[in-house]
Amino acid sequence: MNADDLRVSFVMPVLNEEHYIAAAVASVLAQDGLDEREILLVLGASTDRTDEVVAGLAALHAEIRVLHNPHNAISQSMNIGIAEARYPVVVRVDAHTVLPDGYAATAVRSLRAAGAVNLGGRMHAEGRTPYEQAVAWGYNSPGGLGGAVYHTGGEAGPAESAYLGVFDRAAVLAIGGFDETLSRGEDWDLNRRLMARGGVVWFEPALDVVYRPRSSVRALVKQFHASGRWRGEIIRRLGGRVPLRYFVPPALVVALAAGPLLALLGAVVGGGVGAAMALLGAAPYAVYLAWVALTAARADVPAGVRLRLLGVLPTMHLPWGVGCLFGILIPSRGHNAFAGR
The missing domain is CATH 3.90.550.10 (Spore Coat Polysaccharide Biosynthesis Protein SpsA; Chain A)
Structure with a gap:
C-alpha cells in the first residue's frame, strides 16, 4: 500500500x-x-x-x-x-x-x-x-x-x-x-x-x-477530584517534576485549610500579633473569593451562566486540589480507584 x-x-x-x-x-x-x-x-x-x-x-x-x-x-x-x-x-x-x-x-x-x-x-x-x-x-x-x-x-x-x-x-x-x-x-x-x-x-x-x-455538581466534583487524585499520584511518582501550574490548586487548598487555624491561634495569642495572624488567615479566602467574583464578572457569557460560574470555578479548583494532595501523600490502590466516571 x-x-x-x-x-x-x-x-x-x-x-x-x-x-x-x-x-x-x-x-x-x-x-x-x-x-x-x-x-x-x-x-x-x-x-x-x-x-x-x-x-x-x-x-x-x-x-x-x-x-x-x-x-x-x-x-x-x-x-x-x-x-x-x-x-x-x-x-x-x-x-x-x-x-x-x-x-x-x-x-x-x-x-x-x-x-x-x-x-x-x-x-x-x-x-x-x-x-x-x-x-x-x-x-x-x-x-x-x-x-x-x-x-x-x-x-x-x-x-x-x-x-x-x-x-x-x-x-x-x-x-x-x-x-x-x-x-x-x-x-x-x-x-x-x-x-x-x-x-x-x-x-x-x-x-x-x-x-x-x-x-451536575456531583458529577463535576467526582470528575475533578479523580483528576486531581491521579495528578497527585503522577507528581509523587515523578518527585514533583511536573509543570508548576499543577501545584496551584493544592496550594490553594492548603492556604484555605490553614486560614481557620491561624485565626484560632490568633485569638489565643491576642493583641496585635493575634490580630495580624487572624488577618493573614482570612487573606486566602478574601483573595480567592474576590478572584472568582472578578473572573465570573468578566466572562463573556449570559448573566445566568456568569452567576453559575461563582459555584462552578470552586467546584473545579477545590476538589482537584484536595484530590491532588491525597494523591501526593497516599498511593492510589488499583487502576479503578478514583476513576471519576
Missing part, C-alpha cells in the same frame, strides 16, 4: 455513555477523505444501556468492532484497542466528544508533516444547559483549567501533551503503551514517555473538537 494512504483505526473507550455514544460514533462515521478505517469500541462494564446502544450501532455499521475491558480503566481500554488496531495511525475518541468534519484526514496529514508521534487539537467544551455552559467556559479558560494550549488554543507547534491523540501506533507500542496503573493523567504520562524517547508531540489548532462537559 502507498505510504501516503490514510488508513486509520479509531479507538473509543466506552463506559456508561448511553446518552453520548451515538453522537460520538456518528461523528466518526461522518469522517471523509480516508482510504480505510475501522472503529474499535472498547466496552467497560457499564451499568446503563450503553451496551444495548452499541450493539445496535454495530449491527448497522460493518466498520465497528466491539471489544471488551471488564476492568474499565481507560488506559487498559486504549491498550486493548491499540493492540487490536489494523492500521498504522490510531485516533483516540472520547465518548463525550463530537469530531468535526475532516478531523481524521487533517490530523493524519498534520502528523506526518510535523514528523510527530502524537498530535492533538483543541478540546472545545460546549454546554447545552446554563450549568453545562458555565462548566464549558471553565474548561476553555485559563481561569478554569489553567493555560494548557489544548484548552485555550494557540499556534501550531510542539506541545507538552495532546487532547485525545492521533498516534503513530508503532511509536506507542515501542514504549509499552499507556501505563495501566493510571486511571487518569494517562495521556500526559504517555506523551512524557514519547518525548523522552525523542518523539515530537504536536498541537494542531485546525483540529477543534467539541466536548460535552458534566451536567
